[in-house]
Amino acid sequence: MPHVISVVQSKGGTGKTTVTMFLATAMQKKGYKVAVLDSDPQQSAMRWSSASEEPLPFPTLPAPSPSELSEGLHRAKKADFVLIDTPPGNEKIIDAAVSAASLVLVPTGVSPMEMDRTQITLDALAKTTTPVAVVLTNVDRREKLADTVHAELVGDETMALADVVIPTRATTRKAFGTVPDLNEPWKALATELCSAFED
Numbered sequence: 001m002p003h004v005i006s007v008v009q010s011k012g013g014t015g016k017t018t019v020t021m022f023l024a025t026a027m028q029k030k031g032y033k034v035a036v037l038d039s040d041p042q043q044s045a046m047r048w049s050s051a052s053e054e055p056l057p058f059p060t061l062p063a064p065s066p067s068e069l070s071e072g073l074h075r076a077k078k079a080d081f082v083l084i085d086t087p088p089g090n091e092k093i094i095d096a097a098v099s100a101a102s103l104v105l106v107p108t109g110v111s112p113m114e115m116d117r118t119q120i121t122l123d124a125l126a127k128t129t130t131p132v133a134v135v136l137t138n139v140d141r142r143e144k145l146a147d148t149v150h151a152e153l154v155g156d157e158t159m160a161l162a163d164v165v166i167p168t169r170a171t172t173r174k175a176f177g178t179v180p181d182l183n184e185p186w187k188a189l190a191t192e193l194c195s196a197f198e199d
């Protein structure tokens with residue numbers, strides 16, 4: 001059975017789709033068989049994949065409803081890792097993605113508004129027994145805020161905090177419709193997550 005990582009955050013625009021597509025690429029490059037299921041009705045991951053001239057190194061399947069999600073999971077059963085991209089908000093499909101997950105990954109920036117939504121997301125996830133990890137994304141490392149937020153979150157026992165922080169990069173922002181060009185932090189995040197499943 002694949003390890004299923006659901007990328008969840010109630011706020012839009014926090015980097016869910018970007019994290020999904022970059023991590024999928026980085027895991028595939030590490031030699032794993034990967035599939036992406038797109039549970040966002042806006043189908044951004046699907047559109048990313050079909051817009052790419054060069055085929056992405058993993059399949060992306062549409063899964064915008066709970067029944068399509070379970071069908072997608074069945075089709076991807078031979079993968080090592082399945083990444084599920086989800087919509088923002090409180091839709092039923094998010095519950096289905098969380099139920100299917102071995103790990104819920106919550107990407108967030110470090111602004112006060114994003115941290116507020118992250119707390120709401122974590123509170124909503126508190127009822128699940130699935131492990132939750134937060135990853136700081138789209139972070140300007142010159143900003144002191146990133147260190148402050150990182151230090152605050154480290155003490156939170158309801159979830160794990162990824163050591164790796166994903167910085168803001170123009171190449172990452174422009175990656176839609178292309179095979180992601182991985183920089184070191186993406187590779188390091190894939191290594192950190194993959195090794196979490198090894199023990």
Ligand SMILES: Nc1ncnc2c1ncn2[C@@H]1O[C@H](COP(=O)(O)OP(=O)(O)O)[C@@H](O)[C@H]1O
Pocket residue numbers: 011012013014015016017018019137138139166167168169170172173174175
């Ligand atoms: N590390 C990053 N560096 C630069 N831009 C980023 C980064 N992560 C996300 N973005 C940009 O932020 C916007 C929102 O990201 P997206 O992945 O679509 O979020 P979500 O899926 O949560 O709505 C997009 O324009 C994306 O290109």
Ligand SMILES: [Mg+2]
Pocket residue numbers: 016017018040044085086
């Ligand atoms: Mg998205």
